[in-house]
Amino acid sequence: MCDVSVIIGAYEALPYLVRCLESVEAQTIGADRIELIAVDDGSSDGTGEYLEEFAVRSKVPTRVVRQTNSGGPGGPRNVGLSLARGRYVFFLDADDYLGEEALERLVSMADRAGTDVVLGRIEGVNRNAAKSMWERSAERADIYASNVKFTLSAQKLFRRELLVRLGMRFDETMRTGEDALFTMEAYLRGNGVSVVADYTCYYLVGRDDGKHVTKSGSYTLRFHSARVLMELIATYEPPGARRDQLMVRPFVVTLLPQFGPAVLRQNEEMLLHKMELAAPLMEAYWTPGVARRLGEGDRRRLTCVASARPDLLKEALLAPQTPRKVSFARRVVRRLRREMRKRGQWQAVQRVK
Numbered sequence: 001m002c003d004v005s006v007i008i009g010a011y012e013a014l015p016y017l018v019r020c021l022e023s024v025e026a027q028t029i030g031a032d033r034i035e036l037i038a039v040d041d042g043s044s045d046g047t048g049e050y051l052e053e054f055a056v057r058s059k060v061p062t063r064v065v066r067q068t069n070s071g072g073p074g075g076p077r078n079v080g081l082s083l084a085r086g087r088y089v090f091f092l093d094a095d096d097y098l099g100e101e102a103l104e105r106l107v108s109m110a111d112r113a114g115t116d117v118v119l120g121r122i123e124g125v126n127r128n129a130a131k132s133m134w135e136r137s138a139e140r141a142d143i144y145a146s147n148v149k150f151t152l153s154a155q156k157l158f159r160r161e162l163l164v165r166l167g168m169r170f171d172e173t174m175r176t177g178e179d180a181l182f183t184m185e186a187y188l189r190g191n192g193v194s195v196v197a198d199y200t201c202y203y204l205v206g207r208d209d210g211k212h213v214t215k216s217g218s219y220t221l222r223f224h225s226a227r228v229l230m231e232l233i234a235t236y237e238p239p240g241a242r243r244d245q246l247m248v249r250p251f252v253v254t255l256l257p258q259f260g261p262a263v264l265r266q267n268e269e270m271l272l273h274k275m276e277l278a279a280p281l282m283e284a285y286w287t288p289g290v291a292r293r294l295g296e297g298d299r300r301r302l303t304c305v306a307s308a309r310p311d312l313l314k315e316a317l318l319a320p321q322t323p324r325k326v327s328f329a330r331r332v333v334r335r336l337r338r339e340m341r342k343r344g345q346w347q348a349v350q351r352v353k
Contacts, residue, residue: 177225
């Protein structure tokens with residue numbers, strides 16, 4: 001048994017795949033401690049042929065699977081997971097690449113801390129990458145209080161025993177957000193999460209053609225991904241402070257952007273449809289505990305959404321960026337409070353001080 005099974009799902013990945021594979025070969029952990037499982041998901045640009053050539057010449061034990069296009073990243077990752085034999089698995093996107101010491105440092109952390117998930121510092125190349133969770137390394141991070149809940153992509157080290165024992169797989173019916181669902185389940189059901197923050201383990205590459213999976217999909221898919229993530233959190237965390245802390249993530253990352261300034265350029269029918277999609281999520285999971293953990297502006301926008309008031313949402317978005325905006329926003333919330341109290345619906349909006 002090797003230490004790490006590196007799983008790459010690749011679709012139309014050239015020329016980025018070249019550097020990706022080079023970074024696997026360059027790992028200081030050594031070729032004898034890793035295996036590579038690469039799944040070509042129906043590419044037509046020579047990705048599959050390049051993978052097969054690499055498998056022949058590389059010192060890293062490599063298995064290549066070629067299949068018809070599955071329509072999303074979950075399918076290839078599941079294929080790779082079913083073939084993995086390492087103590088750990090690492091999901092590497094074919095566009096991206098690893099720091100040379102990445103796997104050595106991640107495995108060392110997992111072995112030392114005994115945790116089931118290890119996050120390695122990520123830097124963006126020609127694109128942005130989250131930064132708030134990389135302030136310091138931690139053998140055991142608090143998934144509730146820390147910002148690790150905001151990084152739910154699949155590019156992490158997972159203990160394979162956990163995934164096998166729980167029968168964990170990526171949801172292949174989802175076209176966006178399947179990695180967040182997978183990772184959050186591992187956070188909640190695994191034996192702890194570690195962070196390697198003092199070394200850049202992963203380079204997240206922005207493609208020149210703009211083809212990033214995370215940017216694809218209509219807004220209806222975003223609402224679906226928010227719903228399934230919220231349901232997962234609710235399944236494993238009872239109502240209370242810890243659930244509220246985790247719920248901040250789907251509210252801020254997935255729902256809130258749907259009700260930003262862009263709605264001012266969208267037609268009324270689309271905004272009303274978004275409000276309709278958000279309504280059951282707001283009713284089920286929008287609590288005072290979630291509300292008070294948000295910034296003032298974000299809280300007020302979601303207050304308008306929870307109240308099904310697109311008119312007030314637009315007013316809030318149109319308010320000038322001056323101190324007068326605060327006064328205006330407070331009037332919006334007070335107005336909502338009065339209306340909702342009359343209907344007996346005032347529950348989750350925090351009092352504006």
